[in-house]
Amino acid sequence: MSRYSAFALLRNWLGGNTDWDPVWRSPEPASSYDVIIIGAGGHGLATAYHLAKHYRPGRIAVIDKGWLGGGNTGRNTTIVRSDYFYKESADFYDHSLRLYASLSQELNFNIMYSARGILNLAHSRHEVDFQRRIVNAMQLNGIDAELLGREEVLKFCPVLNGDPNARFPIYGAMRQKRGGTVRHDAVAWGYARAADALGVDILQNTEVTGFRRDISGGVQGVETSKGFIGATKVGIATAGHSSVVAQMAGFRLPVASYGLQAFVSEPVKPVLHTVIGSAVIGSYCSQSDKGGIVCGGGIDPYPSFAQRGSAATMEKVLAGIVQLVPTFSSLRLLRQWAGIVDYTADSSPIIDRSPVPGIYLNVGWGGGGFKAIPAGGEAFAHLIAKDEPHPLTTAFGLQRFRDGALIDEAAAAGIEH
Amino acid sequence: MMRIACPNCGLRDEREYAYGGEAHLDRPELDCDDQAWEEYLFLRANPKGEHAERWVHVHGCGVWFNLIRHTETHEVVAVYVMGVARP
Numbered sequence: 001m002s003r004y005s006a007f008a009l010l011r012n013w014l015g016g017n018t019d020w021d022p023v024w025r026s027p028e029p030a031s032s033y034d035v036i037i038i039g040a041g042g043h044g045l046a047t048a049y050h051l052a053k054h055y056r057p058g059r060i061a062v063i064d065k066g067w068l069g070g071g072n073t074g075r076n077t078t079i080v081r082s083d084y085f086y087k088e089s090a091d092f093y094d095h096s097l098r099l100y101a102s103l104s105q106e107l108n109f110n111i112m113y114s115a116r117g118i119l120n121l122a123h124s125r126h127e128v129d130f131q132r133r134i135v136n137a138m139q140l141n142g143i144d145a146e147l148l149g150r151e152e153v154l155k156f157c158p159v160l161n162g163d164p165n166a167r168f169p170i171y172g173a174m175r176q177k178r179g180g181t182v183r184h185d186a187v188a189w190g191y192a193r194a195a196d197a198l199g200v201d202i203l204q205n206t207e208v209t210g211f212r213r214d215i216s217g218g219v220q221g222v223e224t225s226k227g228f229i230g231a232t233k234v235g236i237a238t239a240g241h242s243s244v245v246a247q248m249a250g251f252r253l254p255v256a257s258y259g260l261q262a263f264v265s266e267p268v269k270p271v272l273h274t275v276i277g278s279a280v281i282g283s284y285c286s287q288s289d290k291g292g293i294v295c296g297g298g299i300d301p302y303p304s305f306a307q308r309g310s311a312a313t314m315e316k317v318l319a320g321i322v323q324l325v326p327t328f329s330s331l332r333l334l335r336q337w338a339g340i341v342d343y344t345a346d347s348s349p350i351i352d353r354s355p356v357p358g359i360y361l362n363v364g365w366g367g368g369g370f371k372a373i374p375a376g377g378e379a380f381a382h383l384i385a386k387d388e389p390h391p392l393t394t395a396f397g398l399q400r401f402r403d404g405a406l407i408d409e410a411a412a413a414g415i416e417h
Numbered sequence: 418m419m420r421i422a423c424p425n426c427g428l429r430d431e432r433e434y435a436y437g438g439e440a441h442l443d444r445p446e447l448d449c450d451d452q453a454w455e456e457y458l459f460l461r462a463n464p465k466g467e468h469a470e471r472w473v474h475v476h477g478c479g480v481w482f483n484l485i486r487h488t489e490t491h492e493v494v495a496v497y498v499m500g501v502a503r504p
């Protein structure tokens with residue numbers, strides 16, 4: 001892998017930009033690998049990178065039925081943050097945010113981390129009380145959350161609807177300054193390039209159709225659209241399709257899959273320099289570097305594997321955006337899309353061994369997988385290499401559903417993820 | 418916009434309805450073991466394909482009913498009343 005640098009830019013410019021190296025190879029599948037990761041999204045690629053860099057378990061492949069980064073990694077609203085309530089979540093997601101902050105250097109690939117801050121608005125006195133409680137909890141967990149009063153909010157972000165007689169008047173907000181945005185495609189491309197350079201085979205357009213298991217039940221490899229590929233360790237990182245892959249291996253998961261939509265407007269001049277959102281209204285948005293207003297909201301209200309999204313939800317989310325910033329009502333949408341996300345009952349992920357020996361799970365991220373990619377990859381690589389959970393993810397196992405030891409973030413912070 | 422035929426009111430837009438989870442889950446006896454309780458509470462089929470599920474016509478007649486819906490095409494294959502076995 002040739003390093004990207006100002007010097008490389010200059011050298012290639014002088015050469016007419018004709019001899020840049022391919023960013024990754026497109027190898028044919030080998031007959032077997034030591035580890036196979038299913039799903040070439042952010043988590044799958046980050047896992048392969050950490051495995052190859054720190055654990056060297058032998059030959060590693062990441063296989064995907066489509067192209068790398070073509071699922072939810074390329075379909076989200078690019079927001080990263082760690083404003084979680086419970087200590088287990090705060091420790092894990094804050095580790096992830098800190099890894100994001102230095103990821104451009106780690107991968108030698110500009111992921112455009114922008115710590116522009118995240119503002120969650122409060123629209124009533126009671127919500128202000130609630131935010132005070134969760135901000136206190138976050139600060140005790142070492143997260144840089146803070147409370148802002150109404151005047152501070154409107155001074156910081158004047159584009160917001162400051163009308164005191166608005167349907168949702170602004171009473172204040174909680175903010176995490178280190179939260180912000182990251183260029184989502186760059187995360188997939190950066191991890192893919194770095195993993196490829198360490199010898200990982202990224203097999204695109206290779207669909208897993210089944211598992212082959214030995215007499216004792218352990219995994220022997222995967223059947224794919226390009227034939228059988230052997231491996232005694234297989235990791236599943238397929239987001240919304242986790243239960244589809246689990247069904248091939250013969251077990252069920254405590255997840256349900258939903259469409260989660262995002263929208264981007266036509267580009268306009270810089271008007272919004274932070275991320276704004278409201279749990280009550282159920283919408284949030286930020287402005288991309290290209291100028292588009294990137295909007296998101298709650299999941300569609302019924303299970304779906306269709307990557308298009310419900311029109312009723314679209315109307316609800318966008319009506320909320322216009323409540324937050326009335327001037328956005330004159331914008332036209334450029335694109336709309338939906339990713340399929342797998343939700344657990346407590347909105348927390350599952351990073352654990354599966355019921356089948358040799359098959360490992362990195363699933364159940366719901367709408368919050370993107371922000372967790374660096375730490376998720378690190379933890380999943382540890383789990384696969386050592387066959388025991390990473391210290392940061394011991395609470396995120398399958399056993400918690402049997403024990404009732406849920407980490408119910410959705411109920412705790414009132415924010416969907 | 419998905420449209421669903423309520424057994425009472427006929428074909429209406431999805432926004433009149435609310436989804437109520439997977440259908441035909443049998444609640445185990447209260448003295449069951451943790452595994453049976455976990456399966457009842459949390460483990461789901463979540464198929465990419467035909468799914469039996471409960472809906473309520475919340476902004477209509479208010480009646481709960483079952484339907485079979487394809488989770489990829491959103492085609493409603495069958496609508497049937499509560500208490501009837503999956504067709």
